[in-house]
Amino acid sequence: MKHRLLFVMLIVAMLVSLTAVTALAQASDPIQAAADKYFSAGTKNIAAKDLYANLNDGDKSNDPYLIDIRAAADFANGHIPGAINMTAKDLFSAEGLAKLSKNRQIVVNCYTGQTASQTTAALRMLGFDAYNLLYGISGWGANDKIKYAFTAEQSGKYPVTKDVAQLPAAGETPKPLGATIQDAAIAYFPGGFKNIKAADVFANLNDGDKSNDPFIIDVRKPEDYALGHIAGAPNVTVANLFKTEMLAKLPKSKQIVVYCYTGQTASQAVGALRMLGYDAWNMQFGLPAWAIVEGVSTGVFDQAKSSGNYALVTATAPAAAPAPAAPATMPKTGAPLVALLLAGLGLTGVGLALRRR
Numbered sequence: 001m002k003h004r005l006l007f008v009m010l011i012v013a014m015l016v017s018l019t020a021v022t023a024l025a026q027a028s029d030p031i032q033a034a035a036d037k038y039f040s041a042g043t044k045n046i047a048a049k050d051l052y053a054n055l056n057d058g059d060k061s062n063d064p065y066l067i068d069i070r071a072a073a074d075f076a077n078g079h080i081p082g083a084i085n086m087t088a089k090d091l092f093s094a095e096g097l098a099k100l101s102k103n104r105q106i107v108v109n110c111y112t113g114q115t116a117s118q119t120t121a122a123l124r125m126l127g128f129d130a131y132n133l134l135y136g137i138s139g140w141g142a143n144d145k146i147k148y149a150f151t152a153e154q155s156g157k158y159p160v161t162k163d164v165a166q167l168p169a170a171g172e173t174p175k176p177l178g179a180t181i182q183d184a185a186i187a188y189f190p191g192g193f194k195n196i197k198a199a200d201v202f203a204n205l206n207d208g209d210k211s212n213d214p215f216i217i218d219v220r221k222p223e224d225y226a227l228g229h230i231a232g233a234p235n236v237t238v239a240n241l242f243k244t245e246m247l248a249k250l251p252k253s254k255q256i257v258v259y260c261y262t263g264q265t266a267s268q269a270v271g272a273l274r275m276l277g278y279d280a281w282n283m284q285f286g287l288p289a290w291a292i293v294e295g296v297s298t299g300v301f302d303q304a305k306s307s308g309n310y311a312l313v314t315a316t317a318p319a320a321a322p323a324p325a326a327p328a329t330m331p332k333t334g335a336p337l338v339a340l341l342l343a344g345l346g347l348t349g350v351g352l353a354l355r356r357r
Contacts, residue, residue: 031176031184034125035272036242043117043238043268044124046131048139048308051107055082064105067091069119070137077145078312079137080109088119092189097182102127109133109140112149112301114263114282115193118271122185125272132264135301141310148301150285156198158290160228167234170248174277184275194270196281198289201230201257214255217241219266220287228293230259238269250278259283259290261299 055063066083068075075085090096100106106128110116113136123130133139138148178184205213216233218225225235240246250256256278260266263286273280288298
């Protein structure tokens with residue numbers, strides 16, 4: 001009977017230990033897991049008309065927390081009523097993040113929707129209900145000092161191809177910028193956003209030095225990719241980009257340039273890639289900055305059609321709200337700890353049983 005009891009206890013201890021190891025393995029790369037969870041469900045953006053409708057529905061309880069991450073001088077030239085001005089450097093600090101609530105929608109705006117997109121992706125990965133304001137402050141309104149920085153006439157008109165590019169074989173992945181999502185975000189954002197002009201990408205690809213060519217990724221829809229894309233760029237949607245097997249195919253020691261339609265989706269991807277340790281850059285304003293491809297809806301900003309043309313205010317920014325009570329985060333790390341404790345208890349029990357023999 002004692003031998004049977006001992007055998008059962010050994011089996012239980014082994015199972016508990018295996019559970020602990022599995023839990024730890026799953027928790028070992030929280031940044032990749034959070035990125036994949038977010039991007040596989042689609043990026044989060046909000047149009048100015050929907051934001052305006054929310055702010056003017058007569059129900060203050062559902063108003064989002066508005067964060068404008070532009071420079072203070074530009075904020076003073078015009079911003080959305082009620083928005084607070086906070087740089088990404090200040091936002092992605094322990095103090096800045098503590099001012100946000102996970103129980104309230106957050107809308108982030110910048111100049112064109114590209115840097116706010118990187119911010120939104122990181123906030124989403126941290127568990128906040130964040131949205132990027134499409135086309136930035138210009139999507140809301142404009143004045144003599146606020147204008148969108150790109151028009152179709154500024155396209156580089158560089159060549160595109162219909163030849164399908166393949167991904168390389170899988171290799172090693174880089175080390176994330178931090179052990180946790182928050183640590184990685186705090187490590188990346190204070191250093192500034194990583195955006196690159198289409199003209200600079202073109203110049204690099206044509207400087208006669210292949211060794212410094214970037215690895216280019218097209219994250220648009222496959223049907224639009226088929227109509228024309230930058231030569232050498234494979235097509236990977238953001239829904240698939242953050243799968244473990246896909247990340248392993250990206251170069252860990254080479255510049256990566258990501259582009260989409262307007263620079264907003266690609267920028268969200270770049271924020272997450274940066275946190276994962278990749279040297280990723282967003283190609284500003286997307287493929288239209290490289291070339292306007294016939295048959296593809298470019299999404300190029302049009303003040304008459306793309307902006308709500310709502311009023312901007314120039315009053316001084318209100319102070320950031322005091323830190324609200326945030327939901328407990330223990331469940332995210334508690335499971336592995338509990339599993340380890342159980343494993344320890346199980347193995348201790350086995351040891352005691354053996355000693356009694």
